[in-house]
Amino acid sequence: MGKERKRTQYFNVALGLISRLKYEKNKPSDSGSECSDWRYGNCVPSNGDCGAGFREGSCDQQTKKMKCKVPCNWKKDFGADCKYRFGSWGECDPTSGSRTRTGTLKRALYNAECQQTILVSKPCPGTPKTKTTGKKRKGKGN
Known part of the structure; x- marks a missing residue:
């Protein structure tokens, strides 16, 4: 029973150290703490258009890289770091x-440069898709 208890204690200590190291790894370093005007670039995914990536920050002569994540459902027109509050969809324009709706800037993450208002659109619901009419194909062997 004593060995089991010691093993559990070692495991808990190791788990605590790992979680602390992980926290400190993602925490901005204190080496640039005197600089208060950090400017960050956009999050650049490591692979493809979305997912895990990095963003670079700079302040005076210092630079640093931070881990970040681009959601896979983000709107490329206005970026993943610009958060907007949208109104309801307007009437369908025949x-x-x-149909369109307007979004007003709610917040800009990492000092991102964002438009104050944006206009987004989507197809009207129930809009019939045009089909090309052609000759009907006859069945096999006819």
Whole structure:
């Protein structure tokens, strides 16, 4: 029973050390703590358009890289670091076949440069898709 208890204690200590190291690894370093005007670039995914990646920050002569994540459902038009509050969808415009809504900037993460207001659109619901009419194909062997 004594060995079991010691093993559990060692495990808990190791787990505590690992979690502390992980926290300190993602925490901004104190070496640049005197600098208060950090500027960060966009999050650049390591692979493809979304997922885990890095963003670079700079302040005076210092630079640092931080881990970040680009959500896979982000809107490329206005970026993953710009958060907007959207109104309701407008009426369907029959000439364009789409409806629009306006978003006002809620917050900009990492001092990102964001537009104050944006306009997004999507196709109208129930809009019939145009089909090309052609000759009907006859069955096999006819």
